[in-house]
Amino acid sequence: MKHPLLPERPLCISPTLAATLGLEEAVLLTALVDLLPFLPLEHRSGHNWYTADGEQLNQLLPFWQPADIQRVATSLRNQGALLLAAAPYGSSELLKFALPLGTARPDPRFTPATERNANTIGPNWQPDAETMARIAQLGVPEHFAREQLPEFVTYWRERGEPRHSFGSLFVKQVKSKWEAYRATAQRKQPLPENWRPGQETLRKLSDEGVPSTFVQRALQRFLDYHHSSGKQSISWDLEFNDWVMEDWENQDAPFIEKRKPQPMTRDWQPSEHTWEQLKRLAINPDFAAELLPEFIYKWLERGGHSARWGEQFIQYAREEWAYYCQGIEKNPVAKPLPRNWQPSPDCLSHLINQCEIDRDFALSLVPEFILYWRGQNAARKSWDAVFVRHARHQWAERNKLAIGNSYGKPQDTTRPTNQRTRDRSIGDILTDTDW
Secondary structure (H helix, E strand, O other): OOOOOOOOOOOOOOHHHHHHHOHHHHHHHHHHHHHHHHOOEEEEOOEEEEEEEHHHHHHHOOOOOHHHHHHHHHHHHHOOOOEEOOOOHHHHOEEEEEOOOOOOOOOHHHOOHHHOOOEOOOOOOOOOHHHHHHHHHOOOOHHHHHHOHHHHHHHHHHHOOOEOOHHHHHHHHHHHHHHHHHHHHHHOEEOOOOOOOOHHHHHHHHHOOOOHHHHHHHHHHHHHHHHHHOOEEOOHHHHHHHHHHHHHHHOOOOOOOOOOOEEOOOOOOOOHHHHHHHHHOOOOHHHHHHHHHHHHHHHHHHOOEEOOHHHHHHHHHHHHHHHHHHHHHHOOOOEEOOOOOOOOHHHHHHHHHHOOOOHHHHHHOHHHHHHHHHHHOOEEOOHHHHHHHHHHHHHHHHOOOOOOHHHHOOOOOOOOOOOOHHHOOHHHHHHOOOO
């Protein structure tokens, strides 16, 4: 009699095999052996090679995602229980494998000595008590560390690489995130008791057509609100400018011309006022100019409308500049690029979430990036920051943005006036240390 919950032929797992290789590894190996009679066969290099596609494995192992199959197959390979020949299953959804000659038990001939005890990360990985104790010793709150866990697990599951201690890697990532968070927080200050906007801010508001009487009324509301709000900011002048402009645009005064939201265009340029605001925030104009292609592309893709594109560009530039500065601050000594360098989880997260660059595209740039900089034999304080600039440039080139001369950057008298940022090679851009 059949059990209603067992409509299919069950997988029979050997307890000894599970104890030897691991439960997940035993499940996958058993499933592959069951599939052998139905798979195409190719004899090569003294082995019988079989190819299983995604549809077959999904029917047999519906409880796993492709990343899980890749992870467990890699673990079997590292233990000498399976030979793999295809691209990673997570990207190709083809598992080309062969069984080692003789036993499927771990064989040191197939596993480098340094990897015999290494494992890939599981989908439900959690830091142990010792790892959390080490994090606590760094002064990092537990809730902050736990918030970094999903990104950490996702990153290492996608890489599918075995490691001896994911706890140590997690401590390193949490420490890096905490230092970046504190560096940003330390630059922010509450509104001083006797604060007043600078003359430059008042002049800019006047140039925008905002009457001085309106500014004074807005100032009192601004002071009353922020003295009690507890908010902190890097630039209160910029906060005040945004506050006044928002009030000015939203007021119900039909006799005052209001700026209407406009769509982003391929030839959009920041105004002179925007560039001056960036200069007041100590953001290098060359750096801000490099951000313009990616900013335009992002909003062209979204199809957004705004009456304040300049303010949005300033905010975007502030976040990018802060990331760049934090990378330099955390690495006071310049070092050459390691042969096996990879962008950190924080770097990839920044590219994906802040720059909205495709993850696969960013990772595809790594080999060429390593080849170029290893050939240059150069030393840099933060290779993550250099890679972010390189990825932004390549992403803009890939999307072929027609953005005009110099990306809207004011003319620099130290360079030829007819030279555009795009006319400079990527080597020139990345090695430019004038700023």
